[in-house]
Amino acid sequence: MNGSNGEERVVHEVAMVVPKRVLEEEGNCVEFLVTELKKRGMVVDRVVGLADEFLKVAAPLETLGNAAAELHIRKPTRLGIDLPFEMQGSEAFIRQPDGLLFSWFERFRCYQHLIYGIVNCGGYDVTLKLNGRVFCWVAGESLLRRLESEGVIKQMFPLHDEFKRKELLQTWALNWWNFTNQPIDQIYSYFGAKIGVYFSFLGMYTQWLIFPALLGFIVQMVDFGSLQFLALPIFFVSTILWAALFLQFWKRKNAALLASQGYRFLGMEWSSLPFPKELIKNLGNERSKEKEAYQRYEWFAYRKRFRNDVLVIMSIICLQLPFELAYAHIFEIITSDIIKYVLTAIYLLIIQYLTRLGGKVSVKLINREINESVEYRANSLIYKVFGLYFMQTYIGIFYHVLLHRNFMTLRQVLIQRLIISQVFWTLMDGSLPYLKYSYRKYRARTKKKMEDGSSTGKIQIASRVEKEYFKPTYSASIGVELEDGLFDDSLELALQFGMIMMFACAFPLAFALAAVSNVMEIRTNALKLLVTLRRPLPRAAATIGAWLNIWQFLVVMSICTNSVLLVCLYDQEGKWKIEPGLAAILIMEHVLLLLKFGLSRLVPEEPAWVRASRVKNVTQAQDMYCKQLLRSISGELASMTKPEQEQQQQDSGALLT
Template structure:
């Protein structure tokens, strides 16, 4: 065989040599001749330097590694540990996760590129289904059972669409979220306090994994990407500029919270077309109109922008309710039934609602901290920020009037100080929020929004208020607003997408060099060697010997099979661990809230503000999508019913806009020119009356536009009627009165003879009806 291969290679080389010495006349064109020469040169280079072509290709296009890496199969969540973490901590965490109830399947690997240890975690189908029932995951019912969303139960699995198996019923983002829930349910027991010292001191009842993530014991935790679904999303979402966003696919892949943000951003961007067109026409018309008409247009445009913002917010409420109904989150469970956030701290006790053990924290302690510590610190920070900005603006005026030269110095200093203040205050706000110790994630985020949004408002708009109401210089206000709006948008896009993308490509290029070039293949340990090492250490610690994978040797060979030592491979999980962590939608919402303030607060001073915002947001949608699909690790999915407190923040911004625009109308001159004989007192009365009229109109619009559209209310009633009819046909009296949040049947409490039917297999016959006394056992609907 070797002789035949050698002869074949010599023939191939002779053929290449002949083709390389062929003349241009033998080719149909000079381009084909040049192409043939380049191809032969490339073959010769690859023959002499086998790795050169591979390394060069990866260095030129390092992101190809994400497509050509070895898929990490049967893994839902990956835990990455920092380099140099003591083996004792890894072994303790491994034993805790392996011994958790319900049991997880954990595989240990060491990444060749970073020399970091990693846990690859998944769970069996029965564990995932039980966890889905525990977290009350809503799933679609079959039409014959009434349709719509219903909280999942294992007993009624056959009633749900695709309810034949866990692989059909649960998608990849739901599997990742369920495994994360199981990880967070592993809590410290008495005697575990010093297991992770000095990095972390645990308290009995504390959730172990979130505490490790917050203190750096775990460097990162993320679910793996589904390559097929991600590539489909890239084609439909990132690579298209003018097609609608595939919101349903975004919700299915990234979760409802991220899909709701992109739906809001798309709706906001579309709504900006109205003030953008009107503002552009107003800007053109100002160049030809006389002063009298300019004053009238100034007043009308200010009022128009405020009313537009109000209508936009109300239409978004309606649209968000439609999306929440489509994605099964419109009717959220009661707050007292929701599991506490993983970092919630408290003494272990019995919940008065569920009767289960859980951390308890007195509400009065939170109120004392909030009023005695958080509020004074917030006021102090706000006062310091406002005073600093005011002092720098005064210094800027003095510099421009006295020194004249280098007028950019105070402006640059102001920009730097504002950026530093924002970063420092964000850390203070998060620390205060952590100390307030909120039980629910929604409460925690809502109070964080209040803290940071207030400071952002003062920091971002202090200079504009100073120019508008202290200097009363409309030309300077126009320039300052234009500079702030445009520069913040450019810097934000570069910072959020372009810079991380560049850094990430450099990381991937370094992996190419390390693994395919500089690093010796014989030095790359395989996961089998790592498993043997951990087994020895586990056995020496007194634990019974068993494989790191909780399924035995067969599963180990199936999930952790690797080529022999010396063959260069990079696993999908290893590459994704090098991506940036997605920090959530908080920063994006905050950026858009500031932009909305620039559009509606001082809109008449710069009529093109809405047009600039529209152009920016058209690129922002794709930039944020690009960041999610190309730059960041896959985030864990979260279920929300709306944008939360950001809706209240935008409504507050519109209320402030009414006051600011009416005050600008009175101070900037239109009222004085339109009513020259009015006294100052009469002018104030006119402005106050105008303000009250606008507020009444805004209130009337909120009342006139219902939050739930009529057709949606009809559809919800139709589904409810179909469910009641399904129950009536099954002869189950009064079950329609059971609340959807509870999966408790009165019959199961009365009779101890309740029989739970097993979930039928795909080819089995439909399940038979099981009777408890005289009441048939059927799924509860409401």
């Protein structure tokens, strides 16, 4: 791989775990695999660990370039258009922000193509051995698939680049002075587009929190005297407008990220479309039958998704709602604050278990849906699991608002939820991966001592690759096969946003707590990704996906809930009369709903330079293809004889007439 200085720096980015060699034998499958990897142009380094052996694999630039050309990976060029990569014209393609020619997503695709592309093309079976076991590698079969099925390849996982990892630790994870500023280009280059987009969203959200945090601090701490009754409505209107503007300006920033050279959305192929490949291949063959097949398939898929959504909603109402109301009632009658904190902590632990159980049920339901794309399946899971968390997080708070109308109790609940939730998520993010890592190291050392028969002395793990092997993966607590660890991080952020927005009038100071929490969240997540977890698999992503729709939903909900809070606050007698103050609140609610949806028209989702760049790229592409078409036609005419040219002109004239 080429760095920004033009020099090639070969980095081992993929590791494979294989058993240790016990016997010296001809045809050893691990030796054979190493030989085949080197034939494909890769660099292999073998490291012996406590119980296993590790193959560290690196691919020089030329090897990656040839693989990218075979995969027909489209990359942005200096002409402003995307073209399939060719190694001969590599200088015409735009490099990544870190100076490399290929992004981490592209490189990992090339690694998979190179490693899994080792196929038996000899036309005859090859006998392989491993510690006395014998098995055949049949003609036309992938070597790695065969070794995985035989248990020879135990795992294959990405490796951290130590040079870049230490650089990110200094400029990102341990750089507390910059608060919300992050090296987004470096994060994208190292972790991939999906994680880069998430941290860009988290940084922008934290920056925008400064305004409502300061305003909430003033409303909470300052006594406005006779104007005190206007403070909360003004704060409510300000936060709603703030949230609507934030989401709209995030769309603009997201469009700018996608338009920049480092954030091209890669990986959108036929498999990403929510239709069967058979329908796509037959596209345009028979118009009427094609339309009927698409409509039948579309409505059948909608029916299955609707059925599953109804099952999830009914399970929430019948199973979770009584539990949530019981917790809210017990919380109301308890007088000791310490017992309330303990009750809330126990409650959060129980709902974690219940939600994981609901998530597993949701995964089984999703597997029965028709979702060709992994992203469509992931979004369906997000909506279902967020519905579970939404009920668990907010139903008890709604209970205090609507039935008891006790603002002091409501404020205590919000403070406890924010504090305990933050402590819980921090412990989950920081402690749990480290405990898993320590336990795996302890088991490996204990097993090694038992094998060697030694009871004294501490066994050291010297190799970096074995330490990476013991680290847990960046995975979600629910639906591991559908989503990565960003599911939990995005869920935590959405629940926090809903908490501070939907009950803003009850506790304006919550915005300040959220801002401080997010500054810590940026650093703890960075340390988690760089230190305590394996390097995540790269994922293509254009936006934050379904979470943006959830945030839009929470803004609409916050308009309704805060209006109810203001009604409860100003209608102390509980008569619910439509007096001028209450009527003003209802009018304000409708106006805010109109403004929320109207801001999407006032603030364009795309910056002007993005639209201009897209038009320019399309024009350049059309000009290039037209010139290429003219050159090919001119070449064909030049190769014809004179009678053939006259006949061609006559045919063209006949077509025109």
